[in-house]
Amino acid sequence: MQLAFSFPLIYRILQPSFPDCLWSGDLNSKAIALTFDDGPHPQYTPQVLQVLDRYNITASFFWLGACVNRSPDVAKAVSDRGHWIGLHGYDHRSFPLLTPKELKESLETTQAAIYNACNLNPAQVLDVRPPNGLFTPKTLKFFRQWNYRPVMWSVVPEDWVRPGVTTVVRRVLQQVQNGSLIVLHDGVCGGQDVAATIEVLIPQLLKQGYQFVTVDNLWRHNNKEKSPIDHL
Template identity: 70%
Template sequence: MQLYPLFPVLHPILKPTFPTCLWGGDCNSKAIALSFDDGPHPQHTPRLLKVLDHYQITANFFWLGACVNRSPSLAKQVCDRGHWIGLHGYYHHNFPLLSPSELKDSLERTQAAIYDTCELQPEQVRDVRPPNGLFTPQTLNLLQRWNYRSVMWSVVPEDWVRPGVTTVVQRVLQHVNNGSIIVLHDGACGGEDVAEITNILIPQLLQQGFYFVTIDTLWQQSLKR
């Protein structure tokens, strides 16, 4: 079952219901965030980095701790380029299915992997995106109590089911707006196409006047509103 048609409907409902999450940036600004989940991946992420390097774009990566430990030198390359790093859990486990202690351990293990690889202090890596976008009010309360910031999305083209490069690009261009957070994947599911998709998307988005910022920049914008 493809969930893509539901995301544009869910976003305006979930955003005011869970205001402690970051769902997007300033609607009066052309700043948008391009984000990638599930990496780093030894084949897909290097190809993506070449595209980002070519256009000199700063993106955002929500990493799985297990993938960081499998590809530490690649993770260091991403970090050294100045991309913003967030957490996606140690494994791709849905947060509501984990006990509080399991969730805390998952996030702390991922922070430790990033620290060991990139020398980023845990307090520098506290943006969390739940796998599959699944969370409960308790999940958000726990994350807030542990001083993490919950980051969601506004444009989800469901690239992980590989509907085709053209389809993914069209879906993004159809729904992108000022302040959008675009979610793509450079991991095992969907990552095969991510470099090609990104290479097509970036020039078209730039042509429309959008510019790319970090998730941290969108947080700063949200504090000013």
């Protein structure tokens, strides 16, 4: 059963209750973030990179450690292009089901895989998006304790159930607004259509005046730092 209609409501309920999470960016700015979960994938991620290259867009990728270990060359290709890298756990197990030790190991093992593939220092890879969007206050407490930054979303078109490119594009265009944090998937579930989806979606968003930035840029906006945004 598709639940895409409910995600905007869930966002409105959860966002004020968990302000330490990054849900979106500056509502006064046309800057939005395009993010991809569940990769890197040996076929789908390179297809995504081709589209992003064509439009000179920098995106953010939340990786599974197991997938990085399986496709280190793909991971390096993403990193070498300057895309922002975050963590999605090692094997997509929901964080609330893990013990604190298992959760810490899941994140640290994923950081190690990224370091081995991309030579990115673990201190540079601190953004975490929980698999399935599931977390508890205790999860967030551990993130703070371990100096990770929790990242969620504001636009979720449920592309992982493959409702079709047209449907995913329509859902994004209906929900997008200033500061939106859009989540798509370049992994096993949903990755088959993701390149075709952004090939249609990106030109339409550009036509509407949106500018693509990374998750880190959204954090900087929200923290009111004075550093300029690299991709505006």
